[in-house]
Amino acid sequence: MSAYSIGKRMVEMNLSTEWAELYAHTPNQDNEWHRLADHLLDVACQAYELASKFKMGDFGYNAGLLHDAGKVNPEFQKYLRKCWANSPDQSRIKIPHSVYGCYFCKEDLEVIRPVIAGHHAGIYAMREMDELLHRHQAKAEGIQQLAQEFIFQYLRQVALPEDFRTDGLAQETVLRFLFSCLVDADSRSTAIHDKQEPAKPPVRSSIRECAEYFQTKYMAKFDNVGATQLNRIRREVYDKCLAKARQPQGVYRLTAPTGCGKTYALMAFALEHAKKNELERVIVALPYTSIIDQNAKVYRNYLPQEALLEHHSGVEIDPTEEDASEQSRRRREATATWEQPAIITTTVQLFESLFSNQRSRCRKLHNLTNSVIVLDEAQTLPPHLLEPTVDMLNILVKHFGVTVVLSTATQPALGPGSPLRAKLKEPAEILDNPTQYFRDLERVTYQFDDREMSWQELAEDIRKEPQILVVLNTKKDAVSLWKELRDSESYHLSGLLCPAHRKTKLAEVGLKLENGQECRVISTQVVEAGVDLDFPVVYRAFGPLDRIVQVAGRCNREGRPQKGLVRVFLPSEGGAPRGDYRHAMEAAKIVLCQPGADLHNPELYEKFFKAFYRGIKSDRKNIQDRRRQLDYPTVNDSYRFIEQTCSVIIQDYPKEASPVPGILARVRAKGHVSRGDWQELQQYSVSLPRYNYEKLFQKQDIIKDSILGIDLLRKGIYHPELGIGEPDIMDPMDLIA
Numbered sequence: 001m002s003a004y005s006i007g008k009r010m011v012e013m014n015l016s017t018e019w020a021e022l023y024a025h026t027p028n029q030d031n032e033w034h035r036l037a038d039h040l041l042d043v044a045c046q047a048y049e050l051a052s053k054f055k056m057g058d059f060g061y062n063a064g065l066l067h068d069a070g071k072v073n074p075e076f077q078k079y080l081r082k083c084w085a086n087s088p089d090q091s092r093i094k095i096p097h098s099v100y101g102c103y104f105c106k107e108d109l110e111v112i113r114p115v116i117a118g119h120h121a122g123i124y125a126m127r128e129m130d131e132l133l134h135r136h137q138a139k140a141e142g143i144q145q146l147a148q149e150f151i152f153q154y155l156r157q158v159a160l161p162e163d164f165r166t167d168g169l170a171q172e173t174v175l176r177f178l179f180s181c182l183v184d185a186d187s188r189s190t191a192i193h194d195k196q197e198p199a200k201p202p203v204r205s206s207i208r209e210c211a212e213y214f215q216t217k218y219m220a221k222f223d224n225v226g227a228t229q230l231n232r233i234r235r236e237v238y239d240k241c242l243a244k245a246r247q248p249q250g251v252y253r254l255t256a257p258t259g260c261g262k263t264y265a266l267m268a269f270a271l272e273h274a275k276k277n278e279l280e281r282v283i284v285a286l287p288y289t290s291i292i293d294q295n296a297k298v299y300r301n302y303l304p305q306e307a308l309l310e311h312h313s314g315v316e317i318d319p320t321e322e323d324a325s326e327q328s329r330r331r332r333e334a335t336a337t338w339e340q341p342a343i344i345t346t347t348v349q350l351f352e353s354l355f356s357n358q359r360s361r362c363r364k365l366h367n368l369t370n371s372v373i374v375l376d377e378a379q380t381l382p383p384h385l386l387e388p389t390v391d392m393l394n395i396l397v398k399h400f401g402v403t404v405v406l407s408t409a410t411q412p413a414l415g416p417g418s419p420l421r422a423k424l425k426e427p428a429e430i431l432d433n434p435t436q437y438f439r440d441l442e443r444v445t446y447q448f449d450d451r452e453m454s455w456q457e458l459a460e461d462i463r464k465e466p467q468i469l470v471v472l473n474t475k476k477d478a479v480s481l482w483k484e485l486r487d488s489e490s491y492h493l494s495g496l497l498c499p500a501h502r503k504t505k506l507a508e509v510g511l512k513l514e515n516g517q518e519c520r521v522i523s524t525q526v527v528e529a530g531v532d533l534d535f536p537v538v539y540r541a542f543g544p545l546d547r548i549v550q551v552a553g554r555c556n557r558e559g560r561p562q563k564g565l566v567r568v569f570l571p572s573e574g575g576a577p578r579g580d581y582r583h584a585m586e587a588a589k590i591v592l593c594q595p596g597a598d599l600h601n602p603e604l605y606e607k608f609f610k611a612f613y614r615g616i617k618s619d620r621k622n623i624q625d626r627r628r629q630l631d632y633p634t635v636n637d638s639y640r641f642i643e644q645t646c647s648v649i650i651q652d653y654p655k656e657a658s659p660v661p662g663i664l665a666r667v668r669a670k671g672h673v674s675r676g677d678w679q680e681l682q683q684y685s686v687s688l689p690r691y692n693y694e695k696l697f698q699k700q701d702i703i704k705d706s707i708l709g710i711d712l713l714r715k716g717i718y719h720p721e722l723g724i725g726e727p728d729i730m731d732p733m734d735l736i737a
Contacts (some may be wrong), residue, residue: 019150022077024068025193026084029363032195036072040065044154045364046185051178053369058156060181062105063112065154067119067182069099072138072146092185099136102129102405104151108160111171114632115179119186122521123179124427126630150726156165163399168628173395175630176357180365184337187363192636197333205304209281209507210341215242216304218264230559233440234261236429244430245272249279251415253405253427255434255602257441258553263298266407266567267428269374283343284373286351287380289499290506294532295376296344300665309340311349334674338364347375348641352383354392357632357638370401378406378414379546379605383580383612387619388627390414390422397425407432409438410546411554411602413609420618428514438600443556444538444564446548448592454574455484462539463487464517471551473581475524475573477541479722483523493523497723498650500683502526507561509533527554532556538566540641543576543607544584545591549599567726580616587612644690648711649681650718664708673708681710686724696724 024039044064051060070076076095098120102113114124117132124132127169138566164171191197205213217237225231227491244252245268254269256262262295270282284299286292287313296310311334334340350373353361375381381389396402406414406427414424431437453461461576462468462485472478474492482492491505512519525547527533534557541547548568556564576582591597591608598604621638651660660681667677694704696713703712719725 002618007662013163022072023080024071024191026080028194028204030195032193034190035417038070038148039189039193040068041154042189043067043182045183046188047178047181050181050184050366052087053366054174054177055161056178058110058158059109059179060162060185061724062109062156062158063115063178064102064185065151066104067116067186068097068101069141069147069151073097073100073143080598084365096136099132100140100147102133103140103144103286104148105406108158110159112178114630115175115182116264118179118357118359118632119182120359121562121634122359122636123176123362125633146478151494155183168630169391169624172397172627172630172632172635174391174399176354176362176632177369177400177686178364180362182367183231183359183491187336190366201276203343205307205677206275207271207281207341210282210303210307211275213307214268214271214302218268230441233437234264237261237437238265238268238434239533241269241430241575242272246276246430247318247428248396249273249277249294249401249403251393251427252403252405253411253425254405254429254430255409256407256431257409257438257443259441259443259557259559260437262407263295264302264732266374266376266405267299267342270374270405274372277403278370279365279372279403280370281341281343281402282374283338283339283345283350283372284376285345285347286376287347288526290502290526290531292344292346299342299344303342307340308342308344309334311335311340311343311345336360336363338367347381350441351389351392352639352641353386354537355635359635361649368396368400368402372403372405374405374407376407377550378408378608379410379412379550381412381618383584383618384620385618385623385639385641386420386613386616387412387422388623389637389688390420390424391624393424394422410549410605411609412546413606413613417610417612419614422618426514434602438602441559442563444552444561444566447565447567449567449569454572455481455574458539458569458571459484459486465520465537467513467516467520467535468537468539469521469523469527469535469551471523471525471527471532471547472541472571472574473525473543473576474574477571478522478524479725482572482722484518485522487520489518490522492518492723493521493526493723494723495524496686496688496725497528498653498684498686498718501650501653501723506531532557536562536564538564538567540568541571541574542568542585544581544612545588545599546584546605548588548707551604552599554726583615584612587615645687646686646690646693646698646723647682647687648693648713650684650686652715653684653718653720654718658684664705667708684701688724 012084019037020035023033024036025034027033044061047060047064048057051057065310073095075099090702101116103603105113107117110189113129115124117129164174169207175287188197193637222231227334237256241254254266255264256265267284269284270284273279274282284295286295292310292312299308342458353365355566356362393404406412415427415530418421458470458481462470470481475496478492478494491509493502493505497505509519509521510533521527531554533554537553537557538555548566552566555566576585586606590611591604623635626634626638629715649660652658663677665682667673693702701714701717703714705712713724717724
């Protein structure tokens with residue numbers, strides 16, 4: 001029997017005459033009012049089920065029971081009836097209701113007051129609660145008298161578990177997860193009443209089915225490939241991942257070089273581990289949408305239909321269906337709740353949700369319980385957020401049944417021995433001897449050039465190579481070198497190209513490489529991690545050690561007999577991003593000066609990260625202190641991967657046939673921007689640091705569409721090769737250290 005049915009039955013047995021005529025929501029399409037008692041007990045029972053997964057079921061139940069208790073207010077009941085009658089008078093102004101359930105929270109239950117009061121607006125800071133309760137005290141007594149007979153009949157006695165009583169950071173997290181349970185249960189109860197969602201949840205593929213399906217598909221693929229040394233290594237890595245997956249839950253590391261089949265092996269480990277430990281889902285988080293596009297295409301072919309959810313800004317949604325179709329409704333619900341057995345998302349989406357106080361972002365969090373979280377390219381976690389990030393991972397492992405997997409060729413120093421204040425429990429290596437695979441798959445030769453090179457000297461060298469990738473530290477440097485090159489076969493890539501433009505360029509580059517045509521790419525760091533390009537020669541301006549190795553992954557990816565060349569050079573012109581990035585460059589110099597430094601030895605990167613982490617502030621915004629104070633709004637505002645960026649829409653790419661004017665015309669005709677419209681427009685958007693945004697705005701190069709609430713780049717500004725090509729405009733990638 002569903003929680004909804006249980007709640008209804010409890011109400012029918014005990015409902016008084018007065019409560020039978022109190023409502024939570026206006027009538028649905030069948031002209032049925034949503035009784036308040038039904039809604040409160042329905043949400044209570046659903047929240048109990050969800051929160052029981054992390055042993056806080058009774059707290060979840062009470063939060064559900066109390067969240068809308070304030071709707072007994074006669075003024076709120078009048079408000080509902082006027083809404084239903086479509087009354088135009090001023091008395092239809094919204095009547096507050098969320099805060100009044102807090103007055104029933106005594107002793108250990110007091111901790112959920114911010115959750116109840118914020119179930120629409122977002123979790124309050126605990127320090128705000130006294131003032132909030134005082135402000136509503138005058139009406140609270142009368143509302144309590146109306147509600148108390150029903151509430152006290154069902155309210156449960158609770159005691160806060162000792163772990164959450166003594167550990168302020170764990171308490172902060174569990175309250176956010178209770179908030180997730182409450183808002184999910186509330187949303188479902190309302191959607192069921194409105195006939196937007198069936199009372200019985202849809203049947204989904206199980207983790208066991210996904211694991212077995214993936215294994216069958218992979219074996220069929222492997223049986224059809226040649227018996228080369230590379231394929232032997234890939235199969236060996238895959239088999240070792242499967243064997244290790246049968247171990248208990250905890251923290252794991254997959255340290256493996258480019259080309260070893262890590263994409264397949266990683267998902268195989270996660271699914272098999274989830275199956276063995278009876279977990280509910282696998283969540284793969286990656287740093288860039290370009291990598292997600294590639295990996296999602298792979299995983300979709302190896303998982304049952306509709307088992308995989310992509311949740312990121314690059315997912316294409318048909319805007320003509322977005323508002324009304326059943327398919328669109330299911331897609332919106334899926335991204336809100338993360339109920340599929342396999343999720344692929346960005347690290348930004350995952351972690352900014354984990355530190356959010358907002359209803360929409362937090363709703364899915366409870367579904368992280370009993371899961372495998374894979375952090376692919378784990379070295380890209382922002383240094384200025386490492387302390388709260390690592391602490392959150394520890395809490396998920398300890399209290400929420402999560403297994404964490406860190407996957408990269410350049411493992412960050414996050415375990416014991418790290419100079420960071422927060423450290424992960426000793427991660428278990430999935431591959432017993434990862435160094436051997438780096439030796440077996442030595443695809444490149446590293447060459448360090450001690451002499452400084454001007455753009456002119458560098459351009460002369462580049463022209464000699466028919467196929468070459470050159471990566472600079474900043475967008476300004478990449479533009480300067482591209483202009484110096486003056487080559488019709490050259491491409492520029494940076495974060496200041498809109499996604500549609502970047503995808504087109506990457507496709508053209510890939511085709512030229514495949515066909516053996518001349519192709520010279522001048523890029524920022526945007527190509528370093530996970531982009532599927534394969535050059536025989538790569539030049540990289542000296543930078544952080546992990547960045548050098550990541551860009552080497554774009555060189556001789558398929559392991560041809562002739563090794564690729566990765567040349568590290570020192571530009572005599574240009575510069576490097578400030579802050580943590582420069583600290584990382586200094587750490588690279590220190591490590592590379594040590595005797596026997598070998599870029600084919602993965603142990604070198606842990607030494608590099610230890611040296612790097614000693615020179616940074618890993619909690620720059622004092623987020624941990626704010627968490628201990630249960631200051632959810634400040635934590636939400638402070639935990640940002642990239643700070644202060646603004647999106648602008650490019651109106652004239654492609655120059656001859658941009659779809660943007662047509663999209664804008666359609667949106668203006670509708671009078672609002674739907675999620676599908678916005679995601680379509682995002683393919684033609686660029687994120688700018690606020691300083692650069694304001695500079696362009698002052699020059700009137702950015703036009704604010706006040707009707708649609710979006711920013712448009714004036715036509716003629718966007719360069720067909722450089723994107724937003726002004727030399728002093730920073731690439732957002734330059735801000736990621």
